[in-house]
Amino acid sequence: MLWLREMTGAHPDRPAPAAAHRPLDDLTRMQVVQNYLFSQLTADELSTVLARAAARQLAPGDTVFRQGEAAAHFFLVTSGQVRLYRISPLGEEKIIELIGPGALFAEAVSFMGGYYPVHAAAVDQVRLVSFAFEDLDRALHESPGLAFRMMGSMAMRIHGLVNEIDHLASGSAGQRLVYYLLDLLREAPDPQRIHLRAPKNVIASRIGVKPETLSRLLARLKDAGILEVHDEWLQVRDGARLKAVLENPSTLF
Amino acid sequence: MLWLREMTGAHPDRPAPAAAHRPLDDLTRMQVVQNYLFSQLTADELSTVLARAAARQLAPGDTVFRQGEAAAHFFLVTSGQVRLYRISPLGEEKIIELIGPGALFAEAVSFMGGYYPVHAAAVDQVRLVSFAFEDLDRALHESPGLAFRMMGSMAMRIHGLVNEIDHLASGSAGQRLVYYLLDLLREAPDPQRIHLRAPKNVIASRIGVKPETLSRLLARLKDAGILEVHDEWLQVRDGARLKAVLENPSTLF
DNA sequence: TGCGGCGCTTGATCTGCGTCAAGGCGGCCG
DNA sequence: CGGCCGCCTTGACGCAGATCAAGCGCCGCA
Numbered sequence: 001m002l003w004l005r006e007m008t009g010a011h012p013d014r015p016a017p018a019a020a021h022r023p024l025d026d027l028t029r030m031q032v033v034q035n036y037l038f039s040q041l042t043a044d045e046l047s048t049v050l051a052r053a054a055a056r057q058l059a060p061g062d063t064v065f066r067q068g069e070a071a072a073h074f075f076l077v078t079s080g081q082v083r084l085y086r087i088s089p090l091g092e093e094k095i096i097e098l099i100g101p102g103a104l105f106a107e108a109v110s111f112m113g114g115y116y117p118v119h120a121a122a123v124d125q126v127r128l129v130s131f132a133f134e135d136l137d138r139a140l141h142e143s144p145g146l147a148f149r150m151m152g153s154m155a156m157r158i159h160g161l162v163n164e165i166d167h168l169a170s171g172s173a174g175q176r177l178v179y180y181l182l183d184l185l186r187e188a189p190d191p192q193r194i195h196l197r198a199p200k201n202v203i204a205s206r207i208g209v210k211p212e213t214l215s216r217l218l219a220r221l222k223d224a225g226i227l228e229v230h231d232e233w234l235q236v237r238d239g240a241r242l243k244a245v246l247e248n249p250s251t252l253f
Numbered sequence: 254m255l256w257l258r259e260m261t262g263a264h265p266d267r268p269a270p271a272a273a274h275r276p277l278d279d280l281t282r283m284q285v286v287q288n289y290l291f292s293q294l295t296a297d298e299l300s301t302v303l304a305r306a307a308a309r310q311l312a313p314g315d316t317v318f319r320q321g322e323a324a325a326h327f328f329l330v331t332s333g334q335v336r337l338y339r340i341s342p343l344g345e346e347k348i349i350e351l352i353g354p355g356a357l358f359a360e361a362v363s364f365m366g367g368y369y370p371v372h373a374a375a376v377d378q379v380r381l382v383s384f385a386f387e388d389l390d391r392a393l394h395e396s397p398g399l400a401f402r403m404m405g406s407m408a409m410r411i412h413g414l415v416n417e418i419d420h421l422a423s424g425s426a427g428q429r430l431v432y433y434l435l436d437l438l439r440e441a442p443d444p445q446r447i448h449l450r451a452p453k454n455v456i457a458s459r460i461g462v463k464p465e466t467l468s469r470l471l472a473r474l475k476d477a478g479i480l481e482v483h484d485e486w487l488q489v490r491d492g493a494r495l496k497a498v499l500e501n502p503s504t505l506f
Numbered sequence: 507t508g509c510g511g512c513g514c515t516t517g518a519t520c521t522g523c524g525t526c527a528a529g530g531c532g533g534c535c536g
Numbered sequence: 537c538g539g540c541c542g543c544c545t546t547g548a549c550g551c552a553g554a555t556c557a558a559g560c561g562c563c564g565c566a
Contacts, residue, residue, distance in 0.1 A: 098419075147404070152362070161418065199543070212525085465553090472515080
């Protein structure tokens with residue numbers, strides 16, 4: 001692994017001037033273990049992988065890494081947005097991808113080994129976690145089953161995304177809402193009561209509609225006598241109808 | 254896991270009466286190597302992984318595997334649809350997922366090791382390829398870098414899907430079309446000529462619109478002098494405008 | 507040669523959802 | 537206490553894209 005030698009200057013242990021560099025607090029750690037890539041790790045494996053993990057704060061415009069640097073680290077965004085971009089031969093900047101909260105970046109190139117194919121910089125105020133790929137590499141060598149478990153959860157993630165694409169492309173807004181409600185209902189302690197665990201505008205963007213539309217859809221379900229709306233709690237009056245609407249939305253929407 | 258005992262009869266190694274079981278022809282092989290999971294394999298690795306791969310034909314309703322069987326194989330659908338489903342305690346069948354052409358299934362559970370958590374059966378006339386997980390396992394042990402390459406390409410696939418979700422949710426139909434065309438253009442030998450490698454109704458569903466809409470969108474691009482449409486070939490007259498439309502669709506759509 | 511089917515196009519119409527705008531309601535702070 | 541602000545709701549309107557329907561060219565087949 002030649003490129004290890006080239007990263008002399010920017011060692012993650014040495015805080016960059018503009019970027020605060022701290023070990024992980026508990027909340028950040030929670031966000032990390034919820035990521036699909038780490039969800040299957042044992043406590044031991046996790047401590048190996050996180051040996052040199054560090055939380056960083058970036059101001060708008062701050063650089064995370066530059067195109068052509070050896071890909072020794074990968075990153076998890078916890079808040080804000082990071083843009084991955086190239087500079088074209090003409091000097092124009094071309095945005096390849098925007099990375100939002102909860103998403104990893106540069107993990108693919110780390111796995112492949114090589115150099116960052118793009119620049120990465122903060123769009124706005126960004127918090128992220130950096131991982132030394134070497135640590136993950138060590139964990140994979142020490143723990144023979146780990147690679148399989150990780151590949152398994154990556155495969156599951158892929159299935160989940162493909163599914164989401166199907167649902168986005170096909171169903172109507174009303175269907176997506178009902179689907180979402182039934183999801184919540186399944187895990188709720190009380191089969192008659194749904195707790196939206198976020199303000200309605202967040203729910204709206206989660207299912208891909210504007211707050212006004214969500215409001216109208218809920219009103220329709222209420223008018224049909226299917227449920228009652230009390231702020232963040234929904235009282236289900238007719239669960240069977242609710243499920244029926246999923247199959248045949250034309251009866252209601 | 255009580256239900257394990259119920260799977261006595263149907264072992265996947267024994268060909269079911271209605272399902273032809275053949276080695277891979279060249280065309281099928283092509284479809285296999287194009288899959289993200291195998292795209293990074295060397296010829297040697299590929300021959301190890303495909304050692305016991307076999308093409309199968311299934312009639313509507315034929316079973317691929319049953320819930321509770323040991324997950325020794327995973328599958329790639331080459332045509333038709335497979336449904337993954339569970340039987341609820343009440344005897345009702347609940348469809349978990351539909352798997353279409355080009356998609357893998359049961360690969361996640363193979364990686365994790367364990368038992369199929371669902372039943373799998375053909376919806377219509379289905380062609381698929383079955384892989385012995387043991388072969389992949391062997392390849393991963395023989396070829397130390399392979400796991401990393403595969404994880405890399407899985408990570409890339411995840412990024413691609415997340416991206417696609419963003420595009421589906423945000424852009425207009427026109428933008429999605431242009432985006433798709435530029436994608437084809439990037440990999441085309443001739444920068445003035447795009448070959449749609451499928452009938453237009455397939456392209457339409459790929460970008461999430463009805464054939465009529467696709468037809469109208471292409472007509473608009475033609476009227477604007479940006480391209481000419483000749484069946485499955487598009488002649489690009491003004492590539493710069495095409496790119497410009499992506500940024501600012503209001504000029505055209 | 508004629509006919510039926512299929513893929514594509516085009517026009518007319520319908521509709522779901524976004525946008526804009528105007529309140530209502532509760533919480534927080536001066 | 538009063539005023540402001542954020543969140544939610546409701547109405548009016550517009551538009552992109554779906555749906556319905558008709559017509560065209562092409563091909564396979566009788």
